[in-house]
Amino acid sequence: MANKMGYLSCLDTVKPVRDAIEVINGKWKLPIIISVMTGNERFTDIQESIPGITPKVLAKELKDLEQHQLIKRVVIDDYPVKILYRPEPYADTLTPIIDALKGWGLNHRKKIFEKE
């Protein structure tokens, strides 16, 4: 029997897009990845590089990103102990997404300002 759906299936695109959104969801994950990929390693450096982020949120998001193997938490056993956050190679695979969002965001802001 044929299927009786009256709509056009778009699951081929919707499903992988949702998978991606689940990993990089929320306001902060991509900004944090960008900051770490730029070279910020220390907790407070990352915090100061992202206006508005609070330490609670940063700590939580760093844990999430670690679980997804996008960044690595490195403990340096000096006195005093240092903690560094470094991008994992897998983070590089996000570059096309970041570039696309950056390009769109720049253009969007231009569009908004032209209007008003």
Next chain:
Amino acid sequence: MANKMGYLSCLDTVKPVRDAIEVINGKWKLPIIISVMTGNERFTDIQESIPGITPKVLAKELKDLEQHQLIKRVVIDDYPVKILYRPEPYADTLTPIIDALKGWGLNHRKKIFEKE
């Protein structure tokens, strides 16, 4: 005086990325845009093409997308009245983002399954 920041600035990228995220945030906006761009026009068709979405959420997100000029609500004055949702040309500018997310999502799923 020189600036005394100890962190590396990444605002050039973080700011436009945040602008983009603000427009397409949440779980549903991109799936809805994909569905409409695929050719689904009717409320129930869109709803059925996106597993798990509820009418309340769909109605709210459609309004948001209309405000951002990504889709258009068209009223057809037949008997009975029909309401169609159509993509605006501006929605096409999201294609690079959607493609990047789709590619990443497909690869991510492959990576996850290989591991387990």
Next chain:
DNA sequence: TATAGTGCTTTCCCAAAGGAAAGTGGAATA
């Protein structure tokens, strides 16, 4: 000894997101 910095954690709170289920009003269909 007092102060400052580091990398968080804890508590409290609020707003937004989102799910479940039922309802609604008009028009078409059986």
Next chain:
DNA sequence: TATTCCACTTTCCTTTGGGAAAGCACTATA
């Protein structure tokens, strides 16, 4: 007349996100 379809709306509730502020263990510095 009863049912169904369409495009939502309404209500209720739970979860999640996120902000403010304080605290804390440790070390270094004055």
